[in-house]
Amino acid sequence: MTEHPLHPRLPFDMKPRAALAAEDALLQQFIFTATHEKDRGRVRVCQRAFGERYDALRGLAGAIKQHTLDHLDSYLERFIDRAEAAGARVHFAADAEQANAIGARIAEAHGCRLCVKSKSMVTEETGLVPVLERLGVEVVETDLGEFIIQLDHDAPSHIVTPMIHKDRRSVARAFVRELGAEYTEDPERLTRIAREHMRTKYRRADLGISGANFLVAETGSIVLCTNEGNADFSVSGPPVHVVFAGIEKVVPALRHLAVFLKLLARSATAQEQTVYTTIITGPRRPADHDGPGEVHVVLVDNGRTEILRAPTRELLRCIRCGACLNACPVYRKVGGGHAYGAVYSGPIGAVITPLFKGIENYPDLPRASSLCGACFEACPVKIDLPRQLVWLRRESVEQKVTRWRERLMYRLWAATLERPWAFGLARFLQRWLLRWRARSRDSGSQGQRESPLDPRWMTALPGPGRGWTECRDLLAPPSGTFRKWWRSRGRGAESKGGGP
Amino acid sequence: MVKVLEFLGHEVVFPRRQTCCGQPMYNNGFHGEARALARRMIDVFEGHETVVTPSASCAAMVRKHYAELFAGSDTERRRAEQLAARTFEFVELLTKVLEVDFRALGARWPGSATYHYSCHSRDIGLTDETIRLLSRIDGLEYRPLERLEQCCGFGGTFAINYPRISGEIVRDKVACIAKTGAGTVICSDAGCALNIAGACHRLGVDVAFKSAAELLAEGLGLLARVERGA
Ligand code: SF4
Numbered sequence: 001m002t003e004h005p006l007h008p009r010l011p012f013d014m015k016p017r018a019a020l021a022a023e024d025a026l027l028q029q030f031i032f033t034a035t036h037e038k039d040r041g042r043v044r045v046c047q048r049a050f051g052e053r054y055d056a057l058r059g060l061a062g063a064i065k066q067h068t069l070d071h072l073d074s075y076l077e078r079f080i081d082r083a084e085a086a087g088a089r090v091h092f093a094a095d096a097e098q099a100n101a102i103g104a105r106i107a108e109a110h111g112c113r114l115c116v117k118s119k120s121m122v123t124e125e126t127g128l129v130p131v132l133e134r135l136g137v138e139v140v141e142t143d144l145g146e147f148i149i150q151l152d153h154d155a156p157s158h159i160v161t162p163m164i165h166k167d168r169r170s171v172a173r174a175f176v177r178e179l180g181a182e183y184t185e186d187p188e189r190l191t192r193i194a195r196e197h198m199r200t201k202y203r204r205a206d207l208g209i210s211g212a213n214f215l216v217a218e219t220g221s222i223v224l225c226t227n228e229g230n231a232d233f234s235v236s237g238p239p240v241h242v243v244f245a246g247i248e249k250v251v252p253a254l255r256h257l258a259v260f261l262k263l264l265a266r267s268a269t270a271q272e273q274t275v276y277t278t279i280i281t282g283p284r285r286p287a288d289h290d291g292p293g294e295v296h297v298v299l300v301d302n303g304r305t306e307i308l309r310a311p312t313r314e315l316l317r318c319i320r321c322g323a324c325l326n327a328c329p330v331y332r333k334v335g336g337g338h339a340y341g342a343v344y345s346g347p348i349g350a351v352i353t354p355l356f357k358g359i360e361n362y363p364d365l366p367r368a369s370s371l372c373g374a375c376f377e378a379c380p381v382k383i384d385l386p387r388q389l390v391w392l393r394r395e396s397v398e399q400k401v402t403r404w405r406e407r408l409m410y411r412l413w414a415a416t417l418e419r420p421w422a423f424g425l426a427r428f429l430q431r432w433l434l435r436w437r438a439r440s441r442d443s444g445s446q447g448q449r450e451s452p453l454d455p456r457w458m459t460a461l462p463g464p465g466r467g468w469t470e471c472r473d474l475l476a477p478p479s480g481t482f483r484k485w486w487r488s489r490g491r492g493a494e495s496k497g498g499g500p
Numbered sequence: 501m502v503k504v505l506e507f508l509g510h511e512v513v514f515p516r517r518q519t520c521c522g523q524p525m526y527n528n529g530f531h532g533e534a535r536a537l538a539r540r541m542i543d544v545f546e547g548h549e550t551v552v553t554p555s556a557s558c559a560a561m562v563r564k565h566y567a568e569l570f571a572g573s574d575t576e577r578r579r580a581e582q583l584a585a586r587t588f589e590f591v592e593l594l595t596k597v598l599e600v601d602f603r604a605l606g607a608r609w610p611g612s613a614t615y616h617y618s619c620h621s622r623d624i625g626l627t628d629e630t631i632r633l634l635s636r637i638d639g640l641e642y643r644p645l646e647r648l649e650q651c652c653g654f655g656g657t658f659a660i661n662y663p664r665i666s667g668e669i670v671r672d673k674v675a676c677i678a679k680t681g682a683g684t685v686i687c688s689d690a691g692c693a694l695n696i697a698g699a700c701h702r703l704g705v706d707v708a709f710k711s712a713a714e715l716l717a718e719g720l721g722l723l724a725r726v727e728r729g730a
Binding site: 015018019022028036329330333334367368369370371372373374377390391392393394395396397398402407410411413414417418420423457459464465467468470471472473474475483486 | 502514516517519520522524525526527528529530531533534536537540619622623647649650651653654655656658659660661662663664665666667668669670671694695697698699701702
């Protein structure tokens with residue numbers, strides 16, 4: 001794949017990538033094992049911790065976020081006031097370009113050469129790293145997964161576990177190639193090699209960059225949750241710390257964190273808590289023995305105020321836990337995040353990517369879903385993702401992104417369903433056609449399994465039926481129908497059935 | 501379903517003017533069309549005490565989306581909500597409303613069966629009602645299905661528009677079914693059944709598909725038992 005996995009040519013076609021992934025048995029297995037275990041783990045730890053109240057807690061978390069979004073302007077103002085009072089500098093970036101420019105300006109102003117960066121989806125979204133690199137700043141990803149992705153010139157395929165699509169062997173090869181390390185597949189030793197490499201970088205780094213899991217309006221604090229403690233190194237070592245955060249990350253007060261911290265790690269990785277949870281309020285104070293002298297917070301909009309419109313607002317509740325990805329049968333089968341051709345993948349990506357980048361550029365994303373609802377059930381802030389997918393489909397129809405043939409077909413179908421006589425005729429024709437086809441084509445080879453209901457299986461259908469028979473057969477309808485049976489009982493034209 | 505309900509002493513009526521609840525239109529974004537069909541349904545079922553459907557998918561449409569389609573009009577929304585409040589999936593009606601005990605009624609169905617938990621059952625808040633119901637039928641050996649909660653990959657037009665993805669998902673389902681070794685799969689959603697049965701046939705897994713209603717009718721001796729291929 002020469003194209004960038006997350007920034008492909010538009011409009012993006014999901015099918016070739018999904019088809020490639022379907023061929024890759026190893027990839028299928030990695031993704032399945034990782035997502036299935038995390039999903040089952042989430043259910044287990046949440047049931048254990050919350051029992052019957054799990055659902056109510058998700059409702060509460062969703063309500064807190066929704067309330068914050070309903071009053072986002074005032075909470076953001078409060079956050080800015082408090083953060084600045086604590087000594088941080090707050091910037092506002094309307095789009096990706098502005099966000100990157102702010103980052104670049106800060107790096108230039110301090111003559112930064114080496115940046116240690118912890119995981120941040122927003123900077124992935126804005127494409128910050130290449131901008132800094134063009135300025136001559138070396139950027140080291142310090143999250144282990146992101147570090148490996150960076151070494152291997154790959155792109156993250158999961159918002160929480162970015163290297164879900166890779167195995168130990170590819171990591172080992174990348175370490176040999178890029179770090180000159182000895183070949184080993186032992187995870188402990190691989191981690192140690194990465195740690196050693198990073199330690200030297202931490203010591204020399206003059207710029208720390210991080211994302212934020214939450215912003216607390218009441219105190220102007222930034223909250224970081226990690227498992228490796230890498231964010232803490234990234235932000236406490238270098239003299240300058242720049243935080244990039246989407247404007248939706250704000251929560252009203254510290255006490256609300258209790259709700260989100262209970263849910264975040266359990267939903268993301270089936271842990272009770274992340275190993276490190278750090279709350280940072282402003283730069284280093286005289287009594288502190290470490291911490292950056294300067295803290296900048298870049299609040300990134302980049303399309304979010306558009307999503308803040310009423311029907312899609314709930315999407316900004318997202319705390320990027322990745323639970324919906326792990327629960328999603330489609331995400332599992334398309335080989336993970338790269339098939340979505342964008343930074344955010346899985347159900348949440350399928351909804352926000354078209355909103356960020358235009359439905360016409362991602363026509364597949366809202367459609368490639370069975371609307372099974374597993375994501376909705378997993379989401380700790382109760383975002384109704386299936387409903388959002390349906391709304392996007394409606395947008396596709398209204399903006400005529402859906403092809404005219406399909407639009408015509410649905411309109412005809414609906415018109416038929418509105419008229420009982422047409423519906424009856426259509427049912428008759430459909431049954432007749434299918435039974436005729438089953439008799440004439442397939443019965444010789446496939447119809448041996450006769451039964452009283454006269455099953456006839458079709459293995460290859462033309463036209464729109466081809467998609468169906470590509471991977472399954474179709475049973476021709478039986479000769480009798482419910483309506484015939486009902487009529488045969490002969491009780492009144494309209495309705496009544498006989499007694500027992 | 502009719503036979504079981506009548507056996508239980510209920511009067512069953514089938515309004516013949518009914519067509520479709522409009523879910524395909526709703527799911528694919530044709531909400532104007534879905535609204536027109538919903539309006540028809542509300543009219544057709546006006547005046548009937550309880551509405552029951554064997555399919556959780558149709559029940560979910562009426563219960564979860566009708567009111568939303570009429571957000572613009574208070575009177576219509578109220579009528580939609582009234583229909584939603586008296587619409588049930590068959591097993592739901594039996595277990596949660598009528599609380600029928602099939603063991604007491606002498607239901608007997610010798611054989612092994614597993615159960616497909618459709619996504620729309622989850623949608624309307626059902627969990628293990630069908631499984632508990634199966635456990636009350638004499639002679640029936642219930643075989644638990646691995647990854648019960650995972651979708652079968654049907655999703656209406658999704659199965660036709662994205663056959664590769666959908667096909668991979670249903671293949672998993674078939675593998676889990678084969679592993680149970682059960683002779684029958686209880687599956688009340690027609691869409692799922694069409695999909696899973698089709699994939700079972702393609703992959704050479706020989707198993708019968710029945711709705712809960714069929715199984716109960718057979719168990720109560722109201723319907724001749726059919727072994728395979730329905
Ligand atoms: S949509 Fe919900 S489940 Fe998915 S990442 Fe966001 S918070 Fe987590």
